Amino acid sequence: MTQPALRFLRSADLPGDDASGERLLPEEEAAHATFHEALAALDRATCAAELGTPDLAEPAQTRRRRWAADANQHREAALVRAGGEEAPVGAWMLHMPLLDNLELAEIEVLVPPRGAHPATGGPGDEEFDTVLHGAVLADARARARELGRPLHCVFAPQPLFSAAGLGPALAGSGERADAEAHGPSRRSPERLGPGPRYRLLTEAEAEAGELLPVASGTGSVPADDPQVRLMREAGFRAVQMERFSVMELAAVPAQLPPVPAGCDFVQWHGETPPEHRAQMADLRTVFSATQPLGGAAFTPAVWDEERVRRTDEGVRAAGIEAIVTALADREDGRLLGFTVFEHTAGVPLAHQEITVVRPEARGRGFATALKRANAAQLRRLRPEISAVCTWNAVENLPMLAVNRAAGFVPRAFTVVWEADGRE
Numbered sequence: 001m002t003q004p005a006l007r008f009l010r011s012a013d014l015p016g017d018d019a020s021g022e023r024l025l026p027e028e029e030a031a032h033a034t035f036h037e038a039l040a041a042l043d044r045a046t047c048a049a050e051l052g053t054p055d056l057a058e059p060a061q062t063r064r065r066r067w068a069a070d071a072n073q074h075r076e077a078a079l080v081r082a083g084g085e086e087a088p089v090g091a092w093m094l095h096m097p098l099l100d101n102l103e104l105a106e107i108e109v110l111v112p113p114r115g116a117h118p119a120t121g122g123p124g125d126e127e128f129d130t131v132l133h134g135a136v137l138a139d140a141r142a143r144a145r146e147l148g149r150p151l152h153c154v155f156a157p158q159p160l161f162s163a164a165g166l167g168p169a170l171a172g173s174g175e176r177a178d179a180e181a182h183g184p185s186r187r188s189p190e191r192l193g194p195g196p197r198y199r200l201l202t203e204a205e206a207e208a209g210e211l212l213p214v215a216s217g218t219g220s221v222p223a224d225d226p227q228v229r230l231m232r233e234a235g236f237r238a239v240q241m242e243r244f245s246v247m248e249l250a251a252v253p254a255q256l257p258p259v260p261a262g263c264d265f266v267q268w269h270g271e272t273p274p275e276h277r278a279q280m281a282d283l284r285t286v287f288s289a290t291q292p293l294g295g296a297a298f299t300p301a302v303w304d305e306e307r308v309r310r311t312d313e314g315v316r317a318a319g320i321e322a323i324v325t326a327l328a329d330r331e332d333g334r335l336l337g338f339t340v341f342e343h344t345a346g347v348p349l350a351h352q353e354i355t356v357v358r359p360e361a362r363g364r365g366f367a368t369a370l371k372r373a374n375a376a377q378l379r380r381l382r383p384e385i386s387a388v389c390t391w392n393a394v395e396n397l398p399m400l401a402v403n404r405a406a407g408f409v410p411r412a413f414t415v416v417w418e419a420d421g422r423e
Contacts (some may be wrong), residue, residue, distance in 0.1 A: 008078045061319070087332070150422045158227070160198070166219055215240065237417065245390055246387050254376055264328050279304050280303075294393060352371075355367055
C-alpha cells in the first residue's frame with residue numbers, strides 16, 4: 001500500500017503561546033481548544049481500542065493545563081489528516097524531560113483503528129493503520145530531533161506475545177501460563193469492549209515463528225507481528241515488557257488495613273505538606289534509582305524539596321488531585337515508603353503513580369499495606385471513582401505480587417521500545 005497524502009498540524013505552529021500565562025486572543029483560544037479536543041478524542045479512541053480503557057485518556061482541558069504548568073517536562077503534539085479528510089486520523093505526542101535525561105523524547109503514537117475512530121468509523125483497514133502508524137512515528141521522531149532529542153522511547157500495546165517466562169505476570173488474569181489460551185484478534189470489534197486486550201501465542205505458533213526476546217530478559221514477542229516489524233524497521237529495539245492492570249475499587253475493602261508493626265500511616269490529598277517534602281524528595285530519588293529499566297538508556301532523576309513543590313503545583317494547576325499514603329516509623333517519624341494515586345474531576349478512573357519502599361524496609365509487606373490503605377482513602381474521599389490503573393515491568397516480580405494482593409487484575413501488556421540516535 002502506498003503512503004496516503006498526510007497533513008500534519010503541530011501544536012508548536014498554533015497561533016499564540018498557550019504556555020505563556022497570557023490571555024490568548026479569541027481566535028487563538030479557539031485554535032488551541034479545537035486542537036486539544038481533537039487530540040483528546042483520538043487518545044480516548046486509541047485507549048479504548050488498544051487497552052479497553054477509554055478513561056485512560058486525559059481530558060482536553062486537563063492536558064492543556066498540565067502542559068502549561070509542568071516545570072519538569074516540555075510537551076508537544078501534532079494532528080494528522082489523510083488526503084482530503086478534515087477529521088484527524090491520528091496524532092503524536094512528545095514528552096521531554098527538562099531537568100534530567102535531556103536527550104530523551106518519549107513518543108506516543110495515537111492511531112485508532114479506522115472502525116474505532118471518533119470521526120471516521122466505518123470498516124477497519126489494518127494495512128492503512130500500519131502505514132499511518134509508521135508515518136506518524138517518523139514525523140514525531142523528526143520533530144524530536146529538531147528539538148535536540150536523539151534518544152527516543154515508545155510505549156506500545158503488544159496484544160500478541162509468548163507466555164514463556166511470564167507466569168507471574170499472567171497470574172490472576174484467567175490465562176494459563178502454558179500459552180494454550182486464545183483470545184480475540186488484535187483488530188476484532190470485541191476488543192472495544194471490556195476484558196483482556198491480549199492473546200498468548202499457542203505452542204504451535206511459538207514453534208512456527210521467530211520469537212524476539214526483549215532486552216530485560218523477561219518476555220518475547222513474535223518477530224513477524226506487524227507492529228513489531230514496524231518498530232524494528234524504524235530502528236527500535238524492545239527493551240522491556242510492562243503489564244497494565246486495573247483494580248476495581250468495589251472489590252477492595254473500604255476500611256484501612258492493619259498498620260504494620262511499629263509504623264503509622266500518614267495520609268494526605270493535594271500538595272505535599274512542607275514537613276514531608278524533604279523525605280518525599282529522598283523517596284522519589286530512591287524510586288528513580290531502583291525501578292527496573294530493562295536496559296533502557298535512562299538516567300535516574302535526583303529530587304529535592306523544590307522539585308517536589310513545583311511538581312505538586314503543576315499537578316494542582318492541571319486540575320489533578322494527588323491521593324497519598326505514606327508509612328512512617330513510629331519511633332523517629334522517618335518515612336519508609338509511600339504510594340500516590342492521581343485523578344481528575346469527572347473521570348471515574350484514577351492512575352497509580354509511584355509506589356516505593358526504602359530498600360532496607362522491603363520484604364515486610366509495606367507496599368501492599370500502602371496500596372490497600374490508599375485505596376481505602378480514595379474510596380472515602382472520592383466515592384465516584386470506580387477503578388485504579390497501573391503499569392509494572394514484568395521482571396519486577398515483587399511488585400507484581402504486591403499488586404495482585406492489592407486487587408489489581410491484568411488487562412493488557414505493552415512493550416517499551418527504544419531507538420538511540422546519539423553519536
